[in-house]
Amino acid sequence: MPNPSPEFRYPLHWRLMDAVERIADLVWPRRLSRHTGWLFIAPALLLVGLLVLGLIQIADASLRTLDTSTFLMSEDWSTENYRKALSSSTYLTVAWRSLSAAVLTTVLTLILAFPYAWALVRVKKAWIRKALLITLFLPFFIGQVVRAYGWLIILGNSGMVNEALSLVGVTPMRLLFNYGAVVFGLVQYMLPFAVLLLVPALTAIPEETETAAGSLGASWPRILWHVLLPMAKPGLIGAGLVVFTLTLTDFAVPAMLGGGGQDFIANAIYDQFFRTADQGLGSALALILVAAGSVLVGLVFMIFGAGTLAMGGRK
Amino acid sequence: MSGTGSSDAVVARNVDMDFGTGAMAVKQAGFSLARGRFLTILGPSGSGKTTLLRMIAGFQTPTRGEILIGGKPADAVAPHRRSVGMVFQKLALFPHMSVEENVAFPLKMRRFNPREIPGRVAQYLDLVRLGGFAKRRINELSGGQQQRVAIARALVFEPELLLLDEPLAALDRKLREEMQLEFRRIQKELGVTTINVTHDQREALVVSDEIIVMDQGEIQQHASPVEMYRRPANPFVAHFIGVSSFLAGRRTETGLTVNGSDCAGQAVADIAPGAEARGAIRAEQVRIAAPGDALSGCDTVLEGQVSDTIFEGERLLYFVTLPALATTIQVFHHDPAEHAPYARGATVSVGWTARDLLIFPAKDR
Numbered sequence: 001m002p003n004p005s006p007e008f009r010y011p012l013h014w015r016l017m018d019a020v021e022r023i024a025d026l027v028w029p030r031r032l033s034r035h036t037g038w039l040f041i042a043p044a045l046l047l048v049g050l051l052v053l054g055l056i057q058i059a060d061a062s063l064r065t066l067d068t069s070t071f072l073m074s075e076d077w078s079t080e081n082y083r084k085a086l087s088s089s090t091y092l093t094v095a096w097r098s099l100s101a102a103v104l105t106t107v108l109t110l111i112l113a114f115p116y117a118w119a120l121v122r123v124k125k126a127w128i129r130k131a132l133l134i135t136l137f138l139p140f141f142i143g144q145v146v147r148a149y150g151w152l153i154i155l156g157n158s159g160m161v162n163e164a165l166s167l168v169g170v171t172p173m174r175l176l177f178n179y180g181a182v183v184f185g186l187v188q189y190m191l192p193f194a195v196l197l198l199v200p201a202l203t204a205i206p207e208e209t210e211t212a213a214g215s216l217g218a219s220w221p222r223i224l225w226h227v228l229l230p231m232a233k234p235g236l237i238g239a240g241l242v243v244f245t246l247t248l249t250d251f252a253v254p255a256m257l258g259g260g261g262q263d264f265i266a267n268a269i270y271d272q273f274f275r276t277a278d279q280g281l282g283s284a285l286a287l288i289l290v291a292a293g294s295v296l297v298g299l300v301f302m303i304f305g306a307g308t309l310a311m312g313g314r315k
Numbered sequence: 316m317s318g319t320g321s322s323d324a325v326v327a328r329n330v331d332m333d334f335g336t337g338a339m340a341v342k343q344a345g346f347s348l349a350r351g352r353f354l355t356i357l358g359p360s361g362s363g364k365t366t367l368l369r370m371i372a373g374f375q376t377p378t379r380g381e382i383l384i385g386g387k388p389a390d391a392v393a394p395h396r397r398s399v400g401m402v403f404q405k406l407a408l409f410p411h412m413s414v415e416e417n418v419a420f421p422l423k424m425r426r427f428n429p430r431e432i433p434g435r436v437a438q439y440l441d442l443v444r445l446g447g448f449a450k451r452r453i454n455e456l457s458g459g460q461q462q463r464v465a466i467a468r469a470l471v472f473e474p475e476l477l478l479l480d481e482p483l484a485a486l487d488r489k490l491r492e493e494m495q496l497e498f499r500r501i502q503k504e505l506g507v508t509t510i511n512v513t514h515d516q517r518e519a520l521v522v523s524d525e526i527i528v529m530d531q532g533e534i535q536q537h538a539s540p541v542e543m544y545r546r547p548a549n550p551f552v553a554h555f556i557g558v559s560s561f562l563a564g565r566r567t568e569t570g571l572t573v574n575g576s577d578c579a580g581q582a583v584a585d586i587a588p589g590a591e592a593r594g595a596i597r598a599e600q601v602r603i604a605a606p607g608d609a610l611s612g613c614d615t616v617l618e619g620q621v622s623d624t625i626f627e628g629e630r631l632l633y634f635v636t637l638p639a640l641a642t643t644i645q646v647f648h649h650d651p652a653e654h655a656p657y658a659r660g661a662t663v664s665v666g667w668t669a670r671d672l673l674i675f676p677a678k679d680r
């Protein structure tokens with residue numbers, strides 16, 4: 001071991017670290033180090049555990065019906081809430097709207113996010129990359145509610161877009177409070193998430209691979225189709241899953257840009273919990289949503305394999 | 316090697332590449348390469364080899380000058396319509412395809428007759444000796460096997476020109492030497508015009524019909540391997556290829572005077588007597604013997620002391636300090652039959668013939 005000169009002292013933060021290590025040794029002796037991993041994931045396990053407890057509560061509530069005269073939950077269990085939820089044409093419409101909007105938003109978001117992420121990864125000039133990053137992150141800082149409000153101002157009946165259209169003689173039209181507005185708002189909201197999830201996947205594809213494909217005879221649409229998309233598949237699936245689940249369970253955008261007429265499942269659940277105060281029906285809807293989301297995610301995993309989400313694309 | 320004929324596969328004229336980041340990446344590059352030849356561009360890292368190759372491939376357009384492939388400007392046609400096969404530094408194989416699919420890729424992209432494709436793929440996999448590996452994934456192959464896939468993929472569509480950008484740099488030495496011989500065999504078998512880029516002088520000597528040495532964006536010499544070795548155009552080439560010692564002195568009638576001592580040598584260019592000059596001599600062309608040995612046939616014989624001995628296996632490298640020249644030179648000696656090298660500090664005789672000490676004008680780098 002090298003022997004430093006007597007007047008040499010290690011910097012303070014080194015000595016602090018030494019002290020911390022010594023204390024850690026007392027509290028958690030070395031021979032327990034095999035289990036250290038568990039120690040670190042304990043907080044996460046605790047949180048998930050709480051979530052499971054909550055789910056059990058919800059499951060319990062979902063089996064009790066609301067007595068509309070006393071506003072009390074029934075004592076005994078029944079599947080009445082599920083029957084109601086699954087047979088109601090209102091909820092079927094809501095479910096279908098959420099699901100179709102989630103699929104549509106996912107597809108549109110991925111189509112827009114892919115070229116953006118590709119540009120972010122490939123662009124040479126530092127200032128262009130910075131501009132792209134800032135443009136991407138700015139909406140993040142604004143938050144969902146303010147952003148939705150911004151859309152109200154821009155797309156409202158006397159909003160900027162309609163003003164501009166009236167200048168060229170187009171009569172004002174209703175741009176808000178319809179399905180299109182909700183999907184539009186959702187795509188705009190999800191875009192940064194998708195881009196951020198696609199960037200690592202595209203960074204893992206060397207630019208040389210594209211050049212090589214070109215030199216082997218592939219035009220750029222074929223490079224995209226035969227090389228880039230297959231190689232970015234793990235990133236696309238990951239980004240798609242995140243966008244899909246976030247959209248399927250979204251509350252704010254349909255509430256604000258849908259104007260009450262474009263409810264998603266989350267809005268219906270909200271109504272049951274906080275307006276009608278029918279906890280039972282709300283819980284049943286919530287569980288149906290969890291089940292539907294899980295089944296769909298599970299299906300994606302089954303088709304593509306869970307490993308596709310990890311970089312490197314091992315089986 | 317100069318003079319452009321109609322049989323030239325590649326011609327470069329006064330090619331400059333300026334990225335606008337200070338020194339030019341390629342300066343005034345000019346050469347021509349006849350059909351079917353194997354050219355290696357050799358130079359240290361950053362000397363502009365890749366840039367020159369990318370311009371030949373048409374991926375980059377020269378700032379000035381022109382590059383002709385088969386008589387037509389290199390960048391006149393879109394990359395995917397050019398008849399150029401390229402093997403990249405990092406290979407750039409497609410990890411999501413099997414070996415077979417990788418090799419079939421250029422055939423499909425170039426719309427070959429689908430019935431012809433499997434046969435061709437098999438033929439080129441056999442050529443690179445990967446016959447049994449068609450169904451493997453790329454990540455199931457060793458480094459050397461991946462090289463072979465990359466070569467097959469670049470050759471399968473029978474391009475007019477094959478470009479190799481240091482594809483062997485990442486391999487370990489044994490495998491690299493094996494692959495060098497493979498390159499040579501395949502190139503001879505197909506007769507495809509090939510330009511190879513490397514910083515490995517041994518590779519350049521082994522595989523090439525001709526070599527271009529580059530430094531700081533400039534072509535230093537374009538010659539056959541033997542000529543490059545025997546008659547380097549300047550001290551840079553002498554230094555880069557092989558192991559040479561350099562002597563600074565003045566030109567005399569018979570050679571060079573270094574520190575007042577005469578050294579027999581021959582000038583590569585006209586140098587006025589008395590002008591400053593630099594001599595270069597290769598370590599294997601200096602003979603070493605016990606002190607007092609006349610070293611018959613040598614034109615210059617000097618005494619010196621062994622300052623260091625390095626055992627390299629098949630040979631010994633001596634550093635011999637020569638008081639008469641006030642310098643140290645390097646000397647190779649084949650592992651002697653009696654296994655008794657000269658010890659450090661031992662006095663020895665060294666000598667050389669006038670033909671082997673090359674004298675360059677001092678201004679040459």
Ligand SMILES: Nc1ncnc2c1ncn2[C@@H]1O[C@H](COP(=O)(O)OP(=O)(O)O)[C@@H](O)[C@H]1O
Nearest residue numbers: 334336340358359360361362363364365366367
């Ligand atoms: N796209 C580029 N932009 C700016 N400078 C570059 C670019 N490509 C290469 N260079 C510069 O040109 C010089 C030669 O590079 P390169 O041709 O890659 O050398 P080599 O292949 O011999 O190592 C280097 O100084 C490098 O930094």
Ligand SMILES: [Mg+2]
Nearest residue numbers: 364365366481
């Ligand atoms: Mg290079």
